[in-house]
Amino acid sequence: MFRSVAFRSVRLPRIAAVVVALCAAVVLLLSGCTNSQRDSSGTSPASAAQDGQEDAAVTVFAAASLKNVGDELAAAFVADGHPGARITWNYAGSSKLVQQIGQGAEADLFISADEENMAEARKLDEFRDADPVVVATNRLVLATAPGNPGSLTSLDDLKTDRELRIALCADGVPCGTLAHRYLDSAGVTLESPTEEANVSDVSTKVSAGDVDAGFIYSTDAQALQKNLRPDQGKVETFDIPGIEDNRYPAALTAGGAQNRTAQEFLDWLKTDRARSILAGYGFGAA
Known part of the structure; x- marks a missing residue:
């Protein structure tokens, strides 16, 4: 009798331990199911943050003439209700950018x-469904190096002074296409001009005094003058007759159309705030 009771007193605590362990397992299982249901609902803060981070980065391929204003546009967009947005710029001549995208650049x-x-870009699959919108305008001018070392007084000097050193963009780049169009119509043949890949490169030549003058946009001429010291003199500009203002169209790629922040940035570029910033750098309204 005593042995039988002693046997049971040993087994009962073991059974109780097993029951407790099973209960704990059930509680953990139920908790896991609840968490899984919450995760699948899409309302998890971590999940939402990850989605937001994926959409926050925007890569903009922009004409080189926008380089001076790009950072300010990006900062204003972030401050204007898009605190997580990250705008990355790639500047080059417009024709070069089309080529890069056509070769697979994202x-x-x-x-x-x-x-x-x-129009060339829209021939690419990346822009098959694109709907371009004009966000700014610009104007080509002939700008002298600081202090006007070539003593230019008008565009007619291009015909008479064969020693003038002139820089312009390569044909096919918008600033080059316009410059060549004017020179052809005016019957001007430049003596050994220097041709550059984009307007920023021409502006650099003009600023450094490597040439007497260059065909650049009015926005670039304004930026050059702003960055000069008083003792460096003035950048003189001459309007180009018969040349219409450039229009700057913007369009989302197929990938950009799936990027919420990219869509918002394009929409924002049409706002009064964006136009005001662009105007401060000399760009005209669309």
């Missing part, structure tokens, strides 16, 4: 300095 948004290169 972009969300393309801003061309003319409508001709946007």
Whole structure:
């Protein structure tokens, strides 16, 4: 009798331990199911943050003439209700940008300095469903190096002074297409001009005094003058007759159309705030 009771007193605590372990397992299982249901609902803060981070990065392929204003546009967009947005710029001549995208470079948004290169871009699969919108305008001018070392007084000097050193963009780049169009119509043949890949390169030549003058946009001439010291003199500009202002169309790529922040940035570029910033750098309204 005593042995039988002793046997049971040993087994009962073991059974109780097993029951407790099973109960704990059931509680953990139920908790896991609840968490799984919450995760699948899409309301998890971590999940939402990850989605937001994926959409926050925007890569913009932009004409080189937008380089001076790009950072300010991006900062204003972030401050204007898009605190997580990250705008990355790739600047080059518009024709070069079209080539890069055609070769597989990833972009969300393309801003061309003319409508001709946007038309070329729309032949690519990346822009098959694109709907370009003009966000700014610009004007080609002939700008002298600081202090006007070539003593230019008018565009007629290009015909008479064969020693003038002139820089212009390569043909096919918007600033080059316009410059060549004017020179052809005016019957001007430049003596050994220097041709550059984009307007920023021409502006650099003009600023450094490597040439007497260059065909650049009015926005670039304004930026050059702003960055000069008083003792460096003035950048003189001459309007080009018969040349219409450039229109800057912007369009989302196929990938950009799936990027919420890229869509919002394009919409924002049409706002009064964006136009005001662009106007401060000399760009005209669309």
